Amino acid sequence: MVLTTQKESKAIALNGDEAVALAAKQCDVDVVAAYPITPQTIIVERFSEYVHNGEVDTEFICTESEHSALTCCLAAAAVGARTFTATASAGLALMHEILYVTSGCRAPVVMAVANRALSAPINIHCDHSDSMVERDSGWIQIYVENSQEAYDSIIQAFRIAEHQEISLPTMVGLDGFFLSHTLENVSVLPDETVRKFVGQRQIPLVKNHEGKLVPYKLDPENPITIGPLDLHDYYFEHKRQQEEAMRKASEIIRKIHDEYANISGRRYGNGRVDSYRLEDAELATICLGSTAGTVKTVVDQLRAKGVKAGLLRIRTFRPLPVQDILEALQNVKAVAVMDRSCSFGGYGGPVFHEIRHVLYDSGTHPHVVNYIYGLGGRDMSQLLVQEIYRDLARILETGKIDKSIQFIGLRE
């Protein structure tokens, strides 16, 4: 791969949704099926413009629901098409059933999720409740920090999803409004560079009923049955294969991220986790998405004061980068896990569950606390992040945790 020079790339002012639409266009998607929902709508609007102006050769299906949108993508993918959709919040919840069907059918659909709170009460602003619900749905999950990363991640997502050893659907989460509607300078690769990077969709081979290897698609020349009734004698093995594909995905995600760094010059950690000033850190926060930008600013402020603060941003929440997390946190003494969603009645938020669980095997056993923040788009300010680091410093000093799980930035 040839490194794209500064000259070839151009910086355009785009919001997150526009960056996603542009990336999908450059990836020469065959079928896009989508339904409008705030704050994802700009993606479908921009893409419609591309289609109506003849800037992209794509079948664009304006479905009557998100349930049908994902179904269309799944079925089109089964025919061999490259497919894309986008949704948010209630739309993702309506897709829930088909999310599992898509991963179970091993259909490499790529989806952007403009992360938004779930009703009720109805709220159009950002939190991660919508995609966290789907963490067990068999989809690869990437959470991005800014619009540039949204653009880059959509391009990588097609390579990841369609990789023959993975063949799993992939969702890219971008924070609603904070990213979806905020203008940024996004460095855009030339169309040909992107097309060359994603290439043509490859179809894995599977054994048909006669033991012959045939492409895994609905092909009249090699008819196969997709989505059959699968009972106690085989279902379990098929689910095990999905888990296996997820495990393999971890390394492939890193490789594709490296390959992309070669053409774009941009990296997000190792593609799975993105560490910030963590090498010698004693206090660390962990978060997903756009909040990382605010946290980095605070980390810099604290570092200037001599506080050994750092940040670990999880980029791929599925597959969970267990080894990366263990390595990144091996010298850290106190960790604050930030969750932008709530597991009602559970013991902390979903990211906290995972991180504390991983650290149980670490041997070093740092203090780990949880902060639920920013539900329904509540701003996560620098002041609040500073408060978290102050708490961590106190925990480190006293060795005592007053409250393992706290809500931050709200009236209590």
Add this chain to the structure above:
Amino acid sequence: MILEWKFTAKEIAEKPELFMSGHRACAGCAPATVHRLILKAVRGPTIATNSTGCMEVTSTIYPFTAWKIPWIHTAFENVAANASGIEAALKILKRKGKLKHEHVDVIALAGDGGTFDIGIQALSGAVERGHDFLYVLYDNEAYMNTGIQRSGGTPFGAWTTTSPAGKKIPGKPQLKKPIADIMVAHEMPYVATASPAYWIDLLKKARKGLEVEGPAFLHVIAPCPRGWRSDPSKSIEISRLAVETCVFPLWEAIDGEYNLSAPSKVIALRPERKKAMEEYLKTQGRFRHLFTPEFKHIIGKIQEVVDRRWQKLLKKCGMA
């Protein structure tokens, strides 16, 4: 334009079976017969998709399949969206020169639950968007796969496990939803009803549905001996009685123009040939409670509904 498809019974018999024996459908299952017939009408490379239901379950128990053509099932309420996605993919892959075939037909098959009730949204959307596919509704008038629960397609007065023949409420209190008329109201190019008893008519209609450009909807009556509490050897006979009593008349609507098909036209021209509903009802245990003195009057009501709907249809066909 719809071309008239000429064929002989011999030609049909010689056509390869694409829906194979060995599936696990019950004895006397008319939906299985309907599937076999529909696949006899294909004109070339075809992809089929089923909604969740008896026919999906009985024809694809992994690692076996009854399907000799590419086939996909995803969920219950979305078979029309499956067809939409398949059709869109075929279109774009052809445009991009990535499809080996000149044309591939798409058939979506679903039962009454997957069509009248949970699947109507996806169906309505797909038809509004004008995807080119044939939708086959095999109507056995209840949720048979889950054990005979009433659906929007269950007729008035019928017993099901969720519309039991109780002392107070004898069977389903509501009428069957006029689904095919609802589809005609979508201004789609082709809508027809069919019965496996008139199999040549069914085959012709299926072929027309495939040949027409845009969406086509074929509503097929398909008795379920388990659910209808009927003799498994009588499924075809009952499918014929459904037409002869006018509870399930056969017609086509091409671009919204209704026309009676021959078996029903004969009755329209010679009304004395119209059989009484009682003859149809007595073949099925699901209506047994209506033959008690207490509920006998309901048969009269059923006859009224059938007559009213038949008259309405005759008007639409310009035969009233």
